[in-house]
Amino acid sequence: MHGKKDQEHIRKGPWKAEEDEVLLNHVKKYGPRDWSSIRSKGLLQRTGKSCRLRWVNKLRPNLKNGCKFSLEEERVVIELQAQFGNKWAKIASYLPGRTDNDVKNFWSSRQKRLARILQTSATTSKSQKNKTKVPTVLDVPTSEAPKFSSSSEGEPSSKPQSCSLSCIENSDVIKMVPLPDLIKFEMHSSDTNHVEQEFTPFDSYNKSTEQITFPQISELNTDVTFSMGNQDLLARIDEPNFIDVFDPLVASEFGIGPQHSIGFPFFEPSGSCRIGTRDTIDNSKNSHSFFDDFPVDIFDDPMEPPASPSNV
């Protein structure tokens, strides 16, 4: 009855180069819209949905494909996730060149890693001797973090996701540009001209008088001892000695203290692009590779904004 014909020729799975080409041609002609017309015209045997996804995630210009999240980007994601919840598209809009899929993947992989680390730490410290009561922080990410406002309704801004993050509760109301300094740095560093003008999320914030609360990172960073919540944990997950945090015997109940000084190289140049897999920890260890790993094009590709439908 329904769409036997419609369904029989729908192609799924990995995209071929020819398909990409067809899709690109369509976008060149008509802009990134009318996705379903691509199939109805017989150009591709893909659903409009699939075409759109391919464009958004892979073919759109200026995507940072294959680049690891920089530390700044990671922090931005962590901050914004705490602020907005799992609004990946929204979060991605603050990260030029990143898609919601990127952010989503990044986050879930990070969550898995965190869960794993926590689990490992919990079991090892338990087996050593459950001498010190492991702080609640330990329990939080495994039980709670994966569920972070999975439903969209819980206006996340009103409920700081991190338990016991007192600094979040102290967040100030920042009007209009809800970005902490490091994010601004990310945005403005290479080209101050085009950023706010062309980067739509800023635009929309500028236009609206919306006020959102945003935890100030300076505050977040000032007192890591005892009040480390998910955000800080997540932010530090890539540090070589991150695991120390969870060893209550070593860290004496999260008196993490100065041994967690981040050390070089914590910050990477804006827009840096860590290529390869699982190099995050290695990057922190191997200072020799810090600058060596920059891709050749990062300094001459100042992230132009994605072509907007109206421009094409």
Next chain:
DNA sequence: AAGCGCATCAACCGCGGTATA
């Protein structure tokens, strides 16, 4: 060298919102 486990990425699915007829 092979097998295993983990991390990452790409793509699909379902659902809700919006536009249009």
Next chain:
DNA sequence: CTATACCGCGGTTGATGCGCT
């Protein structure tokens, strides 16, 4: 006003690659 189609988003899953044992 209603029905339908389309679009966008978030969650999930399968494939692949890589490192470790």
